[in-house]
Amino acid sequence: MGKNAKTAFTKEQYLYWFENMMLVRRYEEKAAQLYGQQKIKGFCHLYIGQEAITAGMMTAITKEDSVITAYRDHGHALAMGVSANAVMAELYGKATGCTKGKGGSMHMFSKEHNFYGGHGIVGGQIPLGAGIALAEQYRGTKNVCLAFMGDGAVRQGALHETFNMAMLWKLPVIFICENNEYAMGTSVERTTNMPDIYKIGSAYDMPSFQVDGMTPETVHEAIFKACEHARAGMGPTFLEIKTYRYRGHSMSDPATYRTKEEVNEYKQRDPIETTRAKILSMKFATEEQLEQIENNIIEVVNESVVFSENSPYPDSSELFTEVYAESDYPFIRE
Numbered sequence: 001m002g003k004n005a006k007t008a009f010t011k012e013q014y015l016y017w018f019e020n021m022m023l024v025r026r027y028e029e030k031a032a033q034l035y036g037q038q039k040i041k042g043f044c045h046l047y048i049g050q051e052a053i054t055a056g057m058m059t060a061i062t063k064e065d066s067v068i069t070a071y072r073d074h075g076h077a078l079a080m081g082v083s084a085n086a087v088m089a090e091l092y093g094k095a096t097g098c099t100k101g102k103g104g105s106m107h108m109f110s111k112e113h114n115f116y117g118g119h120g121i122v123g124g125q126i127p128l129g130a131g132i133a134l135a136e137q138y139r140g141t142k143n144v145c146l147a148f149m150g151d152g153a154v155r156q157g158a159l160h161e162t163f164n165m166a167m168l169w170k171l172p173v174i175f176i177c178e179n180n181e182y183a184m185g186t187s188v189e190r191t192t193n194m195p196d197i198y199k200i201g202s203a204y205d206m207p208s209f210q211v212d213g214m215t216p217e218t219v220h221e222a223i224f225k226a227c228e229h230a231r232a233g234m235g236p237t238f239l240e241i242k243t244y245r246y247r248g249h250s251m252s253d254p255a256t257y258r259t260k261e262e263v264n265e266y267k268q269r270d271p272i273e274t275t276r277a278k279i280l281s282m283k284f285a286t287e288e289q290l291e292q293i294e295n296n297i298i299e300v301v302n303e304s305v306v307f308s309e310n311s312p313y314p315d316s317s318e319l320f321t322e323v324y325a326e327s328d329y330p331f332i333r334e
Contacts, residue, residue, distance in 0.1 A: 009217060011284040013059050017216040018279060018290065020058060021051035021272045023297050024075040027084060030301050031074065031091060035251045039309075040091045043120075044105045047075035049246035052271035053178060054079035056219025057146065061227060064141070066114040068129045069148035071106035072178075072245075073118040076148065080115040082108065088304035094311035101314045102322075123149060123156030126175070130162045133173035133236075142231045144172045146223070152183025154197055163204045163238070170235035174226045175201075177238070178213065180245045185257045201238035213243035214269045 028046045035044050047054075054075045057067075069076045077087050082098050090097030091105055099109045099118075108118040116132060119125040129147025136143040153159065154177055166173055177197050181188055188195050201208030207229065212218040219241060226237035244266040248255035255263075279285050285293075 009220075011282075013220075014275065014279050014282070014284050015293075016059060017052075017055040018272070018275050019293050019297065020055040020079055021216070021275065022294055023084070023300070024051045024054065024078055025272055026294070026297050026301050027078060027087070027304075028074060030305065031088075032247070032251065034091070034305065040105070041093075042104050042106075043071070044091070044251040045072040045249065046245070046247045046251070047072055049266065049270070050178060050180060050213065050243045051075060052216045052275075053176075053213050053219050053241055053243060055271075056216035057223050059216070060220045060224035061144065061146065064114070064143045065227070066116060066132055066136075066143065066145045067148070068116040068125045068132060068145065069118065070122070070125055070150055070153060071118065071120050072150070073106065073108045077108040077110065077113075077115055077118070080110070080113045082110045082113050082115060084300050084304040085307040086110070088301075089308040089311050092308040092311070093313065094308055095314045095318070096307070096311040100318065100322075102318070123153035123158050125149065126153065126156070126159050127162045129175070130166045130171055130173050133166070133171040133230075134169065136172055137169070142172075144174060144227050144230045146174045146176055148176045148178055150183065151177055151179040151181065151188050151197060152186075152191075153177075154200060155183075155191065159200075160203075163201065163206060163236075166236045167204045167206050170233060172230035172233075173236045174223065174230060175236060175238045176223075177240045178243055179240050180243050182245075182249065182257070184249045185253065185255075187257075196240070198238060198240035206236055206238050208238040209240070211239050211241045213241035214266075214271050215274065216271065 024047055028048045032046060034040045058079050067076055067080055074087060086098040090099055090103060090108060093101045093104060095101050099107055106118060106120045117125060126147055126149055129145050132145040179197055198208040198210045209222060211222040222239055229237055276290060
């Protein structure tokens with residue numbers, strides 16, 4: 001989906017952003033409904049409000065680039081092309097899920113789509129993202145790895161070790177902090193004297209920028225430039241993308257630590273609604289056409305529920321499969 005960054009975006013890009021964001025929004029709303037019905041169990045972290053990030057990302061990268069993220073991962077999986085059926089079935093714990101029902105909400109994965117998780121350990125994916133980038137550098141490709149994290153994860157020591165190594169080796173990795181202002185229920189201001197998280201990268205002389213994450217345009221431009229920087233062999237970039245989640249940290253969180261005024265203020269900047277307004281104002285589509293896109297997406301989401309309901313659970317024989325990976329390296333013996 002890679003496109004050149006430019007000040008004026010095309011009709012195709014705007015319609016793609018709208019469809020991409022709408023898919024994630026309607027999917028997550030359905031997931032919340034199913035969780036309330038106890039169809040989905042365990043932890044479940046929704047991406048509602050943050051959809052502009054994955055939408056803008058997809059028009060800035062290539063199909064060969066890879067993504068790794070934390071446990072708020074449904075939106076990333078869907079954006080990277082994992083089908084709604086495979087993502088929903090994974091939430092159900094069914095064998096037809098993208099991780100064969102073994103990972104659930106927090107551990108989506110699809111090698112086919114260059115999507116490497118979905119990681120439940122806070123900050124655990126940061127060094128893994130650098131490792132994926134190291135593999136690309138070793139193979140001599142121009143591919144880039146985007147390593148996402150939340151604002152809470154930047155407190156992990158592994159981030160600093162990874163930043164140092166990535167800069168030292170000029171790895172083709174983009175570190176992206178999705179700063180939705182709360183690490184679970186704790187605001188950024190209560191955890192650091194440096195609320196501008198992007199400034200952390202300056203300690204490593206890493207190009208670091210703060211980005212408006214409520215519009216796909218600004219996200220696209222920032223990620224595209226960072227990709228160009230990495231593909232030129234100049235190493236990593238750190239992006240703090242400012243966003244906001246409209247729901248609690250997880251489905252078990254009533255989010256009483258936030259005021260209604262704060263939430264409503266961010267809902268005035270809903271990326272889907274602002275994109276819809278731009279499409280209509282530029283006459284890229286009519287209200288009827290956008291409504292048809294939304295109806296098609298609702299149908300896809302509803303079909304994913306039927307698919308998941310009718311899918312089998314993993315067989316007990318799967319319990320010990322895929323624990324270890326087979327390798328042709330000579331130092332590994334059976």
